[in-house]
Amino acid sequence: MxxxxxxxxxxxxxxxxxxxxxxxxxxxxxxxxxxxxxLGLGQGNDPAPTPTIESDFSPDELVFSVTGGDDFDSSVSELQIDVTVGDSSGNTEEISTTVALDNGGTSSESSGGKTVNVDMGDVSDEVTAGDSITITASEEIREWDAQIIWNPSDQDSQVVYEDSSN
Missing domain, CATH: 1.20.5 (Single alpha-helices involved in coiled-coils or other helix-helix interfaces)
Structure with a gap:
């Protein structure tokens, strides 16, 4: 077989x-x-800075002081703040303003006969430890809500600091 x-x-x-x-x-x-x-598709965006900022509040003024953390470019950053101010008779007014951090000097916003002033202090090209922003008002500061927004042109904007009286 x-x-x-x-x-x-x-x-x-x-x-x-x-x-x-x-x-x-x-x-x-x-x-x-x-x-x-x-083509750069494998690269990610730079992470947002993480500054350490402390707030000091009194009825006369509100101060944001950078105490450490990451430095960041002031030319692509802004402060957005809503402040409620009132007089002794209980009349209040909410004032909102947006100020570029590289603005330097002072900025004022008024509504209903009340004024809020923003003093950028020594903030220059970069926001670094030791820089501070002071907010004062023509009347007593009752409430506030603040954000510092970092918004470089090649990335989405991100809130790097947020604080409020509530």
Whole structure:
């Protein structure tokens, strides 16, 4: 009796076809990975700074002092503040203002005969430890809500400091 041969010569062509398909797939994947790094798609945005800021509140003034943490560019940052001021007879007024941190000097906003002044102190090109922002009002400061927003042109804006009287 002769030996039985179960091999089929037609099955040998499958192996080279699968090999070519795998080589093409590996080449395409490798090209995509290299292209993503060359085009900068693999790079993330810089993280937002995390300054350490303390607030000191009295009815006469509100002071935000940078005590440490990350320095950040004042030219792409702003202070948004809502201040409720009132007089001794109970008349109050909410005053909102947005001030660029690189503005330097002072800024004033008035409403209903009441005024809020923002003094940027020594803030220059960068906000660093030792810088402070002072808010004063023509009447007693009753409530406030403040945010410092970092908004570079190549990234989404992010709140780097937020504080309120509530």
């Amino acid at each position: 002769g030996s039985l041969n179960f091999t089929n010569d037609d099955d040998r062509a499958v192996s080279p076809v699968i090999g070519v398909i795998l080589m093409v797939a590996i080449t395409v994947i490798l090209a995509a990975v290299i292209a993503s790094f060359v």
